[in-house]
Amino acid sequence: MNADIAAASRELKGGGVVVLPTETVYGLAANALDEEAVRKIFTIKGRPLNNPLILHVLDSSWLERYSYVKKYSVRVEKITGAFWPGPITIILPKKAIIPDIVTSDFNTVAIRCPDHPIFRAVLLDSDLPLAAPSANPFGYVSPTCIGQVKATLGNRVKIMLDGGECTVGLESTILDITSMVPKILRPGAITADTISKVLEEDVIDYDAQIVSKSPNAPGQLKQHYCTNTRLILFDRNRNLSQYLAGKTAIVFMQKPKNVDGIAEKLQLPLKAILWFSDDGNLDMVAKNLFSTLQRLDSVHYDTILCERPQRTGIGIAIDDRLSRAAEKFKQ
Numbered sequence: 001m002n003a004d005i006a007a008a009s010r011e012l013k014g015g016g017v018v019v020l021p022t023e024t025v026y027g028l029a030a031n032a033l034d035e036e037a038v039r040k041i042f043t044i045k046g047r048p049l050n051n052p053l054i055l056h057v058l059d060s061s062w063l064e065r066y067s068y069v070k071k072y073s074v075r076v077e078k079i080t081g082a083f084w085p086g087p088i089t090i091i092l093p094k095k096a097i098i099p100d101i102v103t104s105d106f107n108t109v110a111i112r113c114p115d116h117p118i119f120r121a122v123l124l125d126s127d128l129p130l131a132a133p134s135a136n137p138f139g140y141v142s143p144t145c146i147g148q149v150k151a152t153l154g155n156r157v158k159i160m161l162d163g164g165e166c167t168v169g170l171e172s173t174i175l176d177i178t179s180m181v182p183k184i185l186r187p188g189a190i191t192a193d194t195i196s197k198v199l200e201e202d203v204i205d206y207d208a209q210i211v212s213k214s215p216n217a218p219g220q221l222k223q224h225y226c227t228n229t230r231l232i233l234f235d236r237n238r239n240l241s242q243y244l245a246g247k248t249a250i251v252f253m254q255k256p257k258n259v260d261g262i263a264e265k266l267q268l269p270l271k272a273i274l275w276f277s278d279d280g281n282l283d284m285v286a287k288n289l290f291s292t293l294q295r296l297d298s299v300h301y302d303t304i305l306c307e308r309p310q311r312t313g314i315g316i317a318i319d320d321r322l323s324r325a326a327e328k329f330k331q
């Protein structure tokens with residue numbers, strides 16, 4: 001493994017791009033201080049230049065190098081003390097050392113400290129801040145295992161390190177701490193309630209109502225994470241017959257009590273009935289969400305019917321990803 005870390009580090013120092021695991025999703029990383037290296041990320045992903053990247057650092061001591069922390073130091077200390085390394089990204093005013101391509105000309109930068117030993121080893125070895133979006137083609141489902149990355153970006157990146165299955169499975173929570181009241185820009189595993197307790201102040205939670213297509217609202221693209229197969233969401237306890245369209249698969253949040261009965265009623269094969277978690281545990285749903293969707297997407301169904309989660313805790317983030325994924329298929 002050490003040889004892999006050294007090779008990744010060398011590639012990054014030479015202006016290359018590598019795939020690295022994080023605890024949330026796999027990332028496509030480049031040296032954030034090298035404009036041309038960062039440009040490769042956008043090209044490989046097919047990502048528009050107006051969608052800024054997250055800067056990954058080894059620990060909070062790196063913050064001063066790349067951002068102006070002082071004015072927000074109380075909030076920064078509380079957040080980093082409680083959650084770093086971990087799945088929360090904070091927005092801070094950026095220093096000029098960060099090329100504008102990373103932040104899409106915004107004067108703020110999103111910074112996160114990932115909690116995966118391989119990513120951390122590369123940060124330590126290279127001593128570079130790494131810009132890293134999720135390692136998927138722009139707009140597609142994010143990868144939570146190396147197989148998913150290989151299936152979509154396989155021939156475009158030379159070095160891809162396998163760190164197993166991502167334990168969280170959803171991208172980090174993004175928190176803007178520069179606004180008067182701290183504000184969630186993207187919901188994730190660390191929720192507004194938990195953050196509010198740590199900060200000991202109000203936090204504006206993420207509100208799907210203000211989701212915008214405007215590029216001025218980075219991170220809030222209404223349509224994202226899309227499968228190629230039509231994806232339709234349904235609320236719990238809905239009559240499903242009305243949604244059946246062509247060859248259909250159904251995914252529930254929790255293993256239904258009567259799988260055979262459902263299969264018979266809807267005249268579907270048993271293998272077309274799936275669930276994200278045996279007991280409805282939402283952390284498990286998050287962990288399995290993207291991998292299940294991508295797996296189903298490769299089976300050539302006409303339609304994937306997916307149950308919506310309860311919008312509590314991490315359910316808010318799960319519902320956010322699902323809503324955006326289904327947006328393209330709304331009539």
Ligand code: TXA
Binds near residue numbers: 091112171
């Ligand atoms: O968990 C994660 O955050 C993963 C792993 C790889 O670390 N990364 C990730 O990156 O999800 P990406 O590029 O797929 O999503 C980054 C989001 C984008 O929606 C972007 O618009 C937002 O962060 N963002 C970046 N810089 C920002 C800024 N200065 N202000 C507001 N949003 C920003």
Ligand code: MG
Binds near residue numbers: 133134142
């Ligand atoms: Mg992404």
